[in-house]
Amino acid sequence: MNWTDERVEKLKRLWAEGLSASQIAAQLGGVSRNAVIGKVHRLNLPGRAKAGGSTGANRSAKRPAAPARPANYPARVATRPTARTVGATALKDDVEVALPELSYVPSNDVVVPISRKLALTDLTERTCKWPMGDPLKDDFHFCGVDASEASPYCGYHARLAYQPVADRRKAAARA
Template structure:
């Protein structure tokens, strides 16, 4: 296919009236990409992008970090001055000794962990292990029913 002066004039006229590249291509018997390429070589005005820049989703915000608890100073002679503060964050807890089941909303001041003795090799106490770990039923996994 060659671009004759008549076809170039028709392309320019249709382009300037706002026809789409695919519609111009159908009228001239060429592909949309051929129309776009020729319009570019002829330095015809660029079309606005159909993608709107303001339609992008808002960036995700990171959740706020939990505040570090402030322990008030105790008088030197008091009993509380010699007691270690109870850990409030999971990273500060010694794993394997007490239940690490979170209770409450982490952003609330009343948030805490269970602290019951943990089962050996598990991060939770027996009560919370029953909630956290569910045994699979072999017959159910194979699609068989238990009705006799």
Template sequence: MDWTNEAIERLRALWAEGHSTAEIGRRMGISKNAVVGKAHRLSLPPRPSPIRRETTGEAAPRPQPVRAPRPAGMAPRLTLPTVAPPPAPVLTPVAAPAPVVRSFPRFSAARACCWPIGEPGQPGFRFCSADAIGGKPYCPEHAAVAYVKARDRREDAA
């Protein structure tokens, strides 16, 4: 949006009339955010928030909950004696357990197949660990599954 002098004057007039930013945007054919941004850059007075209420300087008293009177014959509430809480236990620092280091086949010295077998996190989950093809993370059997050659598109068209 190019803000010409006429557009700025129209924005100022609509702003002074008290229109919402959305309404000003509709009337000018621009977005609400464009109106808000330009109004901010022009230091126009802020719009009154529809959420905040006008205060007269004095805070209105909060309504207090009304309690029903206690029926006749009902015993008064019992108050329990207050007891001091027990002293906090003294905590002694404990050495952190040694971190668990998992050995994955692809990081071992001999290159082993990294094809997952089973469901991770379940008992019996493991990696294939057969000898991997040079330069690939899988053994010949799993490499045949992992690396499928794309067919020539011209073959499909015929």
């Protein structure tokens, strides 16, 4: 199908009248909806608002107010630019993000085993298989400390690997 000057003028007129690409394709005949959309883009014809849609300005006016900050929420607030998409345009907004105050409290009752530094070929069913270091480096090894029958890890590494759900929730609630 060729886009003759007459067909292009008819396309422009129907587009200006507000017909959809499917309706224009039906009136032109021998052309698909996608072909109409492609030609509209190549001709740089002005876009139209989607039916029932709203503009970006209307959207920001409808946004609800931010909820009040709880009393136990940290007072420190940082702003950082974030991208917000409105239609096909990404806009930068400065958004206030509350950052919680985090502090590390080391545990005093942790006993870290002295690694036996075993290679993969030296591991048995009863040795800890916790990897240590970078696998691509020469000094990579496994813990190698005696492990229980129920776990591939020693007691220390098993506590790291298998954290009960309740403990993870408590840790998340503290943060």
